[in-house]
Amino acid sequence: MNKHVYRDIFRYHEETKHRFDRYARSPGFMDWQNQPNPFRFYGNKNIIYLPLLKNNPEAAYMDLYRRQNNTPKPFILEHIAGFLELSLGLSAWKAVSGSKWSLRINPSSGNLHPTEAYLVIPPMGTIQAGVYHYNPLIHALEPRIRVPAETWDLLLKYFETNGFLVGLSSIFWRESWKYGERAFRYCNHDVGHALAALSFSANLWGWKMTFLNSLSDDDVEKILGFDRTGWKRLEQEDPDLLCFVHSHQHQKVCRGLPEDIISAFSDLAVEGKPNILSKENTDWEIIYQTSRLTRKPATPEVHIDAGKRPFFATSEISLTAAEIIRQRRSATDFNSEKSIPKGHFLAMLDKTIARDDCAPFDIQLMEPSVNLLLFVHNVESLDQGLYFFLRHQADLDEMRPIFHPDFPWKQVQKGFPLYLLKRGNFRHDAIEVSCHQEIAGYSAFSLGMITKFRNIIKKEAYRYRHLFWETGMIGQILYLEAEAHGARGTGIGCFFDDAVHDIMGFKDNTWQSLYHFTVGVPIEDPRLTTYPAYHHLQRT
Numbered sequence: 001m002n003k004h005v006y007r008d009i010f011r012y013h014e015e016t017k018h019r020f021d022r023y024a025r026s027p028g029f030m031d032w033q034n035q036p037n038p039f040r041f042y043g044n045k046n047i048i049y050l051p052l053l054k055n056n057p058e059a060a061y062m063d064l065y066r067r068q069n070n071t072p073k074p075f076i077l078e079h080i081a082g083f084l085e086l087s088l089g090l091s092a093w094k095a096v097s098g099s100k101w102s103l104r105i106n107p108s109s110g111n112l113h114p115t116e117a118y119l120v121i122p123p124m125g126t127i128q129a130g131v132y133h134y135n136p137l138i139h140a141l142e143p144r145i146r147v148p149a150e151t152w153d154l155l156l157k158y159f160e161t162n163g164f165l166v167g168l169s170s171i172f173w174r175e176s177w178k179y180g181e182r183a184f185r186y187c188n189h190d191v192g193h194a195l196a197a198l199s200f201s202a203n204l205w206g207w208k209m210t211f212l213n214s215l216s217d218d219d220v221e222k223i224l225g226f227d228r229t230g231w232k233r234l235e236q237e238d239p240d241l242l243c244f245v246h247s248h249q250h251q252k253v254c255r256g257l258p259e260d261i262i263s264a265f266s267d268l269a270v271e272g273k274p275n276i277l278s279k280e281n282t283d284w285e286i287i288y289q290t291s292r293l294t295r296k297p298a299t300p301e302v303h304i305d306a307g308k309r310p311f312f313a314t315s316e317i318s319l320t321a322a323e324i325i326r327q328r329r330s331a332t333d334f335n336s337e338k339s340i341p342k343g344h345f346l347a348m349l350d351k352t353i354a355r356d357d358c359a360p361f362d363i364q365l366m367e368p369s370v371n372l373l374l375f376v377h378n379v380e381s382l383d384q385g386l387y388f389f390l391r392h393q394a395d396l397d398e399m400r401p402i403f404h405p406d407f408p409w410k411q412v413q414k415g416f417p418l419y420l421l422k423r424g425n426f427r428h429d430a431i432e433v434s435c436h437q438e439i440a441g442y443s444a445f446s447l448g449m450i451t452k453f454r455n456i457i458k459k460e461a462y463r464y465r466h467l468f469w470e471t472g473m474i475g476q477i478l479y480l481e482a483e484a485h486g487a488r489g490t491g492i493g494c495f496f497d498d499a500v501h502d503i504m505g506f507k508d509n510t511w512q513s514l515y516h517f518t519v520g521v522p523i524e525d526p527r528l529t530t531y532p533a534y535h536h537l538q539r540t
């Protein structure tokens, strides 16, 4: 790889680090006049309004991970609607003193939601095969490309099984409007959250998602029609990925698409015109430059063997999978007096380990590259202190020498990859390094996602984005795990990067902390009124 490419990516990363003496460049104020519309519309006439679920699927929470109980359902519109409702749909509306805003099943930094979703679906009754945009506000599909039956047949023949494609894209402007240059990072975290949310939801219909990891971003753009859409400058959608959704019983799925299918799509006309999101936009140039540098080329198909590992035994979860998915929220305040049981803490960490045939990591993104630095504040039967959790145990030998030499690396429990680095009260340190946010220190525990960095990006620049996706996926697991265990979580994108590295003793960018998270017993904000997700629609 040209060394300017990775140098420029490292430069972006350095320049968008928050530091004690200066935050990454951002507007520094809220330009309410130009607040971007969080919903994309294409203004089509032939919108397909999707049915809302009458009843939640009955799957148990653990069925999000273990697949043997999940009976594959047919790929009909009603089921696809449910799959979207429980992954990217609205989850509620909140209101306080005259202002009202929607929340979604998937979280997003600042609730700005830069991630958009597209489906490529087969013909279903009166619905033609095609590329459709999912609009979560009206829970509807907007037609973008009509796909002729013979092109769909090519796809079916290629995959040798029924299914459909789901694609994600990012509108950087939605995040940069508030967060400036650091926004590119947040957009990619959000992709990871959305990806995990989709992968979990697929299980409720007995389906599984496979990431088409050999496709180039150019190919994704051609299939979704972005290359022939008239975007407003700075409001364009950047292609992130395409996944194939199929029965979980169908194991051998290709990870790319042949040239004839891609070129068949690239000749098809697009419908609809993207809505304008803001009157005026600011050009945070380094974001678009980094996006170009990290565009994915076509690559050989990758198959990752994550291995099998039993789950850490935990108490029965009484809520169903769908109930937990629907009630996921970010905590805004924690009760620092309240602890969580050690068994719950270990079970949450354990779920973040990638396993074969287990959502969400069996979408097959990449080799696990993220381990967890933990600030344990209030976990029963566990000393307060700094801990390290190895999601990828093979990293131990590489990591130990780059940490402070006086850390004892004392394993907490035989067979469980959790190590004590230092006893003590780290509430203040956690708050300080998290841009002084109290949620990082008044919780039961918070953590930094420590990611193998320099060598991965030097080898393949596009992996810069995938590393953020992996951390977002871990965040989504933690959100659901927290709810399942009677706690609540919050993603933390705002932290002082190098202050975190100093805690561990890192001297360079071999590993970097990319995303933080906090879990504890929440304190609800009594000022907020909550409304049901789709109370604004006259539809069942």
Ligand SMILES: Cc1cc2nc3c(=O)[nH]c(=O)nc-3n(C[C@H](O)[C@H](O)[C@H](O)COP(=O)(O)O)c2cc1C
Pocket: 103, 104, 106, 107, 108, 109, 110, 111, 186, 189, 190, 193, 328, 329, 330, 331, 332, 437, 439, 490, 491, 492, 493, 494
């Ligand atoms: C990538 C990411 C970064 C976030 N960073 C912060 C943060 O630094 N501080 C905070 O209080 N909340 C943070 N959040 C939580 C969001 O503000 C929250 O997801 C959003 O307001 C939507 O609310 P909900 O999660 O309850 O649906 C973050 C969420 C994500 C996904």
